[in-house]
Amino acid sequence: MKKKAWEMAYDLxxxxxxxxxxxxxxxxxxxxxxxxxxxxxxxxxxKSNVPGSGAPEVVMIAAVQALENRGYxxxxxxxxxxxxxxxxxxxDKVLLQKISAELRNExxxxxxxxxxxxxxxxxxxxxxxxxxxxxxxxxxxxxxxxEKFKDQIKAAWMSQLIGAAMGTMVEGYTxxxxxxxxxxxxxxxxxxxTYNDDITFEIAFLDAFKDKGYDVTSKDIALSWIGLIxxxxxxxxxxxxxIRAGMMPPESAKxxxxxxxxxxxxxxxxxxxxxAPGNPELAAKLAWIDGEVSHINxxxxxxxxxxxxxxxxxINDDVKDIVxxxxxxxxSDSEYYSVVSFAYDCCIKYDNWQxxxxxxxxxxxxxxxxxxxxxxxxxxIALMYGEGDYDKTLNIITMCGIDADCNAGMIMPVLGIQxxxxxxxxxxxxxxxxxxxxxxRYYEEIELETLVDDTLRYIKKSTLGGI
Numbered sequence: 001m002k003k004k005a006w007e008m009a010y011d012l013x014x015x016x017x018x019x020x021x022x023x024x025x026x027x028x029x030x031x032x033x034x035x036x037x038x039x040x041x042x043x044x045x046x047k048s049n050v051p052g053s054g055a056p057e058v059v060m061i062a063a064v065q066a067l068e069n070r071g072y073x074x075x076x077x078x079x080x081x082x083x084x085x086x087x088x089x090x091x092d093k094v095l096l097q098k099i100s101a102e103l104r105n106e107x108x109x110x111x112x113x114x115x116x117x118x119x120x121x122x123x124x125x126x127x128x129x130x131x132x133x134x135x136x137x138x139x140x141x142x143x144x145x146x147e148k149f150k151d152q153i154k155a156a157w158m159s160q161l162i163g164a165a166m167g168t169m170v171e172g173y174t175x176x177x178x179x180x181x182x183x184x185x186x187x188x189x190x191x192x193x194t195y196n197d198d199i200t201f202e203i204a205f206l207d208a209f210k211d212k213g214y215d216v217t218s219k220d221i222a223l224s225w226i227g228l229i230x231x232x233x234x235x236x237x238x239x240x241x242x243i244r245a246g247m248m249p250p251e252s253a254k255x256x257x258x259x260x261x262x263x264x265x266x267x268x269x270x271x272x273x274x275x276a277p278g279n280p281e282l283a284a285k286l287a288w289i290d291g292e293v294s295h296i297n298x299x300x301x302x303x304x305x306x307x308x309x310x311x312x313x314x315i316n317d318d319v320k321d322i323v324x325x326x327x328x329x330x331x332s333d334s335e336y337y338s339v340v341s342f343a344y345d346c347c348i349k350y351d352n353w354q355x356x357x358x359x360x361x362x363x364x365x366x367x368x369x370x371x372x373x374x375x376x377x378x379x380x381i382a383l384m385y386g387e388g389d390y391d392k393t394l395n396i397i398t399m400c401g402i403d404a405d406c407n408a409g410m411i412m413p414v415l416g417i418q419x420x421x422x423x424x425x426x427x428x429x430x431x432x433x434x435x436x437x438x439x440x441r442y443y444e445e446i447e448l449e450t451l452v453d454d455t456l457r458y459i460k461k462s463t464l465g466g467i
Contacts, residue, residue, distance in 0.1 A: 055172020071118030133331035155416030163408025165192035213462030218249035235259035239294035266302030267406035273310025283311035
């Protein structure tokens with residue numbers, strides 16, 4: 001019989017032999033390192049810059065913004081924000097810790113704003129609720145053993161790397177300011193690399209998928225996250241903290257997470273579509289399972305939207321038709337539908353993408369540039385006006401600005417899957433893309449060919465085999 005906890009603890013205690021530690025052996029330096037770590041993490045909440053582009057961020061301001069977008073009023077928020085900004089400027093770490101704790105407590109006790117438009121729309125709590133609200137097309141079988149399919153998977157990953165690299169250089173800025181700074185960007189503005197946090201969560205999904213296939217659960221993915229991914233940002237970082245504390249999905253996405261309708265789920269939908277080729281219903285289900293690790297409601301619908309577009313790309317060569325059908329697979333009584341349908345209608349109404357973007361920017365001005373809504377608009381605009389042309393689509397999604405790496409990483413695979421590697425201009429394929437470098441545990445480096453082969457192998461290994 002296994003020992004009880006008290007027996008294990010007593011064995012440790014009773015077998016310990018007294019010793020005298022020297023000054024340098026007492027372990028206080030390790031505790032000081034931990035203290036510095038927490039101070040540095042908190043400091044980033046009050047002022048930071050996007051690693052790839054240098055765009056400025058203040059996460060605490062964004063948290064208040066995000067909760068107000070979600071229909072809540074936060075008492076004392078603006079008083080605490082003012083105090084927190086001043087404490088950060090003065091490098092008062094003691095006061096900043098106190099203010100941050102107070103502000104997060106205000107988040108927990110945010111009051112419902114009955115006048116907010118947010119509450120006019122249906123809140124989708126589960127995949128089952130979502131599935132009842134839409135009508136999926138029949139799945140089309142894809143030959144997953146063909147050379148064509150392998151080429152499509154490679155083109156999908158390559159297109160993600162290209163889109164992410166291009167977007168990482170410019171994310172966090174308005175379209176207007178990008179034009180003023182760089183002109184019309186059609187080439188990389190510096191040497192590309194694979195340093196991007198978005199794709200890490202797709203690799204973590206694959207790591208869970210390799211063992212469970214289409215039976216993968218949100219808990220499986222959450223455990224993959226906590227094992228492989230040391231740190232995240234906004235919704236993902238808070239979900240990681242919740243998982244580390246013992247919360248599993250969907251609770252991991254909900255507890256004191258203001259950012260759970262931001263872009264974090266929407267930015268990782270491609271992998272769910274890639275492993276469900278020609279089957280948008282299965283892609284949507286996987287996207288929901290993955291999304292609820294860190295997101296809720298409209299945040300998850302953003303991942304569903306991208307997943308079904310990618311899934312349909314294996315069987316549909318018409319980009320505009322894919323966008324139209326993906327919009328139809330979002331429940332018409334959801335707020336997310338009001339966003340994607342508005343963007344789609346703008347594309348039908350206006351002759352050029354700049355006018356469509358301007359209307360979307362005006363309508364969603366209250367949303368952070370990392371929120372799912374303005375970025376979904378950019379995806380639709382680039383796909384509709386890009387008209388299946390790789391260079392044109394990449395140019396538009398880049399020049400739309402805001403969270404450009406997430407957006408380009410999700411829509412460029414649509415074109416890559418449709419036409420395979422032959423559609424990708426050779427000048428965009430950097431030698432840097434042969435090997436992905438990540439900050440993940442175990443996957444610090446991964447060859448692109450290995451990633452492609454693994455994706456194919458896991459799909460073939462699964463019970464449904466892409467049907």
